[in-house]
Amino acid sequence: MDNKQERQFVKEIADINTNFPQWYTDVVLKTELADYGPTKGCMIIRPYGYAVWENIQRQLDARFKATGHKNCYFPMLIPLSLLEKEAEHVEGFAPEVAMVTKAGGETLAEPLVIRPTSETIICDTYSKWVQSYRDLPLKYNQWANVLRWEKTTRPFLRTSEFLWQEGHTVHATREEAMKETIDMLHLYAEFAENVLALPTLIGKKTEKEKFAGAESTYGMEAMMQDGKSLQAGTTHHFGDKFSRAYDIQYLDKDGTHKYVWQTSWGVSTRLIGAIIMAHGDQRGLILPPPVAPIQVIVVPVAMHKDGVVDAAKALVDRLVKAGIRAEGDFSEQSPGWKFNQYEMKGVPLRLELGPRDIENGVATAVRRDNGEKFAVSLENIEQTVRQLMDDIRLNMYEKAKAFRDSHVKEAHNMEELEKILNGGNFAKVMWDGDAACEKAIKEKYQATIRVMPFDQTPFDDKCVCCGGKATTVAIIARAY
Amino acid sequence: MDNKQERQFVKEIADINTNFPQWYTDVVLKTELADYGPTKGCMIIRPYGYAVWENIQRQLDARFKATGHKNCYFPMLIPLSLLEKEAEHVEGFAPEVAMVTKAGGETLAEPLVIRPTSETIICDTYSKWVQSYRDLPLKYNQWANVLRWEKTTRPFLRTSEFLWQEGHTVHATREEAMKETIDMLHLYAEFAENVLALPTLIGKKTEKEKFAGAESTYGMEAMMQDGKSLQAGTTHHFGDKFSRAYDIQYLDKDGTHKYVWQTSWGVSTRLIGAIIMAHGDQRGLILPPPVAPIQVIVVPVAMHKDGVVDAAKALVDRLVKAGIRAEGDFSEQSPGWKFNQYEMKGVPLRLELGPRDIENGVATAVRRDNGEKFAVSLENIEQTVRQLMDDIRLNMYEKAKAFRDSHVKEAHNMEELEKILNGGNFAKVMWDGDAACEKAIKEKYQATIRVMPFDQTPFDDKCVCCGGKATTVAIIARAY
Numbered sequence: 001m002d003n004k005q006e007r008q009f010v011k012e013i014a015d016i017n018t019n020f021p022q023w024y025t026d027v028v029l030k031t032e033l034a035d036y037g038p039t040k041g042c043m044i045i046r047p048y049g050y051a052v053w054e055n056i057q058r059q060l061d062a063r064f065k066a067t068g069h070k071n072c073y074f075p076m077l078i079p080l081s082l083l084e085k086e087a088e089h090v091e092g093f094a095p096e097v098a099m100v101t102k103a104g105g106e107t108l109a110e111p112l113v114i115r116p117t118s119e120t121i122i123c124d125t126y127s128k129w130v131q132s133y134r135d136l137p138l139k140y141n142q143w144a145n146v147l148r149w150e151k152t153t154r155p156f157l158r159t160s161e162f163l164w165q166e167g168h169t170v171h172a173t174r175e176e177a178m179k180e181t182i183d184m185l186h187l188y189a190e191f192a193e194n195v196l197a198l199p200t201l202i203g204k205k206t207e208k209e210k211f212a213g214a215e216s217t218y219g220m221e222a223m224m225q226d227g228k229s230l231q232a233g234t235t236h237h238f239g240d241k242f243s244r245a246y247d248i249q250y251l252d253k254d255g256t257h258k259y260v261w262q263t264s265w266g267v268s269t270r271l272i273g274a275i276i277m278a279h280g281d282q283r284g285l286i287l288p289p290p291v292a293p294i295q296v297i298v299v300p301v302a303m304h305k306d307g308v309v310d311a312a313k314a315l316v317d318r319l320v321k322a323g324i325r326a327e328g329d330f331s332e333q334s335p336g337w338k339f340n341q342y343e344m345k346g347v348p349l350r351l352e353l354g355p356r357d358i359e360n361g362v363a364t365a366v367r368r369d370n371g372e373k374f375a376v377s378l379e380n381i382e383q384t385v386r387q388l389m390d391d392i393r394l395n396m397y398e399k400a401k402a403f404r405d406s407h408v409k410e411a412h413n414m415e416e417l418e419k420i421l422n423g424g425n426f427a428k429v430m431w432d433g434d435a436a437c438e439k440a441i442k443e444k445y446q447a448t449i450r451v452m453p454f455d456q457t458p459f460d461d462k463c464v465c466c467g468g469k470a471t472t473v474a475i476i477a478r479a480y
Numbered sequence: 481m482d483n484k485q486e487r488q489f490v491k492e493i494a495d496i497n498t499n500f501p502q503w504y505t506d507v508v509l510k511t512e513l514a515d516y517g518p519t520k521g522c523m524i525i526r527p528y529g530y531a532v533w534e535n536i537q538r539q540l541d542a543r544f545k546a547t548g549h550k551n552c553y554f555p556m557l558i559p560l561s562l563l564e565k566e567a568e569h570v571e572g573f574a575p576e577v578a579m580v581t582k583a584g585g586e587t588l589a590e591p592l593v594i595r596p597t598s599e600t601i602i603c604d605t606y607s608k609w610v611q612s613y614r615d616l617p618l619k620y621n622q623w624a625n626v627l628r629w630e631k632t633t634r635p636f637l638r639t640s641e642f643l644w645q646e647g648h649t650v651h652a653t654r655e656e657a658m659k660e661t662i663d664m665l666h667l668y669a670e671f672a673e674n675v676l677a678l679p680t681l682i683g684k685k686t687e688k689e690k691f692a693g694a695e696s697t698y699g700m701e702a703m704m705q706d707g708k709s710l711q712a713g714t715t716h717h718f719g720d721k722f723s724r725a726y727d728i729q730y731l732d733k734d735g736t737h738k739y740v741w742q743t744s745w746g747v748s749t750r751l752i753g754a755i756i757m758a759h760g761d762q763r764g765l766i767l768p769p770p771v772a773p774i775q776v777i778v779v780p781v782a783m784h785k786d787g788v789v790d791a792a793k794a795l796v797d798r799l800v801k802a803g804i805r806a807e808g809d810f811s812e813q814s815p816g817w818k819f820n821q822y823e824m825k826g827v828p829l830r831l832e833l834g835p836r837d838i839e840n841g842v843a844t845a846v847r848r849d850n851g852e853k854f855a856v857s858l859e860n861i862e863q864t865v866r867q868l869m870d871d872i873r874l875n876m877y878e879k880a881k882a883f884r885d886s887h888v889k890e891a892h893n894m895e896e897l898e899k900i901l902n903g904g905n906f907a908k909v910m911w912d913g914d915a916a917c918e919k920a921i922k923e924k925y926q927a928t929i930r931v932m933p934f935d936q937t938p939f940d941d942k943c944v945c946c947g948g949k950a951t952t953v954a955i956i957a958r959a960y
Binding site for chain 1: 515517522524530531533553554556557558559575576577581583594604608620627631640643
């Protein structure tokens with residue numbers, strides 16, 4: 001590839017350092033992860049983006065099933081009256097819902113709401129399914145589309161319709177429901193680390209930030225390269241709030257009827273936004289190998305030379321047979337064009353194969369995560385590539401973690417807080433637990449308490465905002 | 481199990497011979513495949529039913545990908561104006577759509593339609609994605625929920641919301657689109673045979689029965705045990721009708737712009753209804769092993785005896801490790817109760833394990849498809865079970881095929897047609913191709929032309945209805 005071509009490629013994507021939002025949009029569109037459609041606020045997930053989602057789904061679903069959860073499917077339309085049964089819940093979601101008022105050519109007697117989340121219809125059903133202690137626990141999940149009407153939208157980060165999973169569990173005791181809430185948070189964090197190469201901060205959400213209708217909400221926050229936080233997953237403990245609103249009781253061994261204890265938890269296509277913004281660079285996407293639709297791209301060099309195409313095809317076949325998602329690009333584009341194309345698409349590993357490589361029994365490998373270039377023997381290349389996938393994932397995680405760790409800074413007062421936030425960091429603060437301070441911080445710095453981490457070791461005794469007696473360690477950041 | 485218990489079990493399900501519709505509903509509810517919910521016309525797919533759907537999805541999706549198709553996701557809400565672009569299409573679907581008129585607390589300027597199918601929004605997008613001959617073919621599919629407002633509904637067979645896949649492909653030539661239409665029909669039929677153990681009749685649909693907006697529709701019909709037909713899948717050839725309506729053109733190698741040629745094709749959760757009605761019996765479900773959520777149920781006999789539970793658990797572990805979906809039932813219910821429970825649930829194979837079995841190094845196997853009972857050695861039991869799964873699938877297919885073959889009968893006139901249909905059969909007829917005759921048959925016998933099979937060898941020269949000159953072999957049946 002000549003310099004002109006290279007410049008053109010780089011030019012297609014806005015500067016990551018000076019215009020991160022545009023860089024994000026450029027990457028989403030140029031790599032064909034998603035596109036805008038004719039429906040306002042909704043995106044089209046293109047095959048390359050959907051393949052990432054399928055890889056997320058498969059590996060997350062396996063974890064759900066391994067921990068005793070089963071999938072099911074509830075209707076997307078919810079009678080309005082059902083939504084209104086839990087007061088806080090409806091207050092939280094009513095402003096965002098879309099309503100079906102006409103169907104089959106007639107005006108409906110009662111409007112139907114497109115699910116913004118499914119607690120209401122699921123709890124209504126659970127009140128029928130749960131009768132005896134023998135029915136408990138119920139540990140169900142569904143993969144579904146949901147709709148929350150949004151004014152300002154961005155692909156993957158905030159769209160009116162999005163895809164997600166929502167787990168809804170029912171337990172006999174408060175302790176068991178609490179354990180499920182925390183277990184699922186840790187499951188999400190483990191998944192983020194080992195599949196998405198994403199370090200996260202987990203902990204409890206404040207009263208203000210919790211899910212509408214929950215007793216408590218726990219969150220997993222990931223740092224993006226602009227220092228903003230992305231809520232990547234949440235788990236909710238409902239106590240018996242929904243079971244009282246929807247009358248879910250079971251006959252216990254002792255012969256008395258008792259209300260059940262519930263949880264819900266979810267992650268969404270937002271995770272794809274997190275991958276883009278946590279790992280990408282000026283050349284485009286960098287995809288973690290476990291979710292990359294193409295893990296290895298084989299690029300033949302000097303295709304016109306005898307044996308090159310055949311050798312490259314044989315190499316792709318070998319890798320595919322070994323369970324590696326490998327593809328070859330045998331189009332008429334130049335090797336340089338291809339190098340850039342697949343770097344932009346975030347393919348973790350490129351294997352170049354030219355006449356000299358073949359002669360030497362090697363392929364020339366180039367890692368997307370660190371740009372390293374080296375020869376790998378064609379003998380046992382399946383094993384080498386498998387090891388490289390693991391190395392790349394680990395390096396991506398370590399890099400993101402080092403970035404994150406160096407961008408979480410302690411703030412002792414509002415001045416420090418402002419400086420830390422404006423410097424593209426998360427602030428670790430001591431807080432007095434008062435919603436007034438939380439509100440003041442939000443109004444002044446457009447930043448929120450993301451989580452109160454499980455490690456509550458104090459490092460100061462004064463509230464960062466009012467200087468009053470601090471009770472709580474909190475992580476403050478601007479957020480998507 | 482005593483006789484009283486057995487009688488009670490059988491009593492729970494209506495008689496399959498005298499009340500097939502009630503038998504169907506009883507089986508769906510008792511086996512917990514699905515349940516009714518608070519939303520009129522919509523069903524809840526319970527974990528047992530959803531697990532069947534997941535097995536269908538996984539094996540069908542693998543076939544799509546092996547034939548070069550990719551998944552993507554389009555918004556579920558479609559601007560009303562977009563739906564109206566293809567005249568026949570909107571005429572066909574407008575009466576069934578549900579409309580969102582309010583969202584985010586406001587009345588929308590233009591109503592949004594919940595997709596009844598996605599041709600309109602996908603074609604609108606394809607007009608942007610398709611520019612050059614290099615972009616072709618596009619072979620995309622999506623797994624999604626759709627909504628068609630229905631007055632009379634039955635779980636899996638006809639519900640307002642249902643789950644399905646819809647493939648939408650774009651080709652440079654009419655021939656290529658035609659080939660895709662036929663290839664996908666054959667893919668469906670092969671899947672029905674090898675995964676669902678379901679013999680089907682495939683062929684072309686009449687003008688009257690084709691998809692709204694298609695140039696031609698092809699269908700796969702399956703015979704249920706009441707002699708009615710269930711449309712189990714369809715593929716559509718659009719010609720250039722949608723590409724002209726939505727302006728999808730490509731720049732060909734010769735430098736001129738040309739309209740593309742398109743197809744779409746789909747199957748839905750209806751397939752679960754087909755499985756129930758093609759294979760079930762008085763004891764309940766009979767699930768084909770490739771889609772059964774539990775392929776093998778291990779039932780310990782005399783659980784209180786030393787070593788029985790341990791041996792049964794070890795057996796389950798061995799089978800699971802071998803990739804077989806095996807479970808054990810270690811609850812306090814009697815073995816007889818368990819036998820009946822898992823027979824009702826359609827589990828293909830039961831393995832009973834008691835002290836004497838263990839002593840003899842065997843398990844007692846009972847096949848759900850034919851009731852055969854026999855000892856199988858615990859040595860190599862993984863291989864034996866794998867072979868049995870295959871035998872059961874094949875036997876289920878052969879049985880369903882023999883039933884189907886003996887229930888397709890030639891009718892030469894209206895009298896014969898009536899007798900054949902009333903006898904619970906499909907009628908094979910000669911037809912003059914006139915819509916008037918098709919209509920007369922429907923009005924008289926509530927039966928429709930299901931397909932015009934690819935084998936058009938004539939067996940008469942007179943139309944079954946009017947006695948005029950026959951041109952076409954057709955299969956007529958009452959249908960779900």
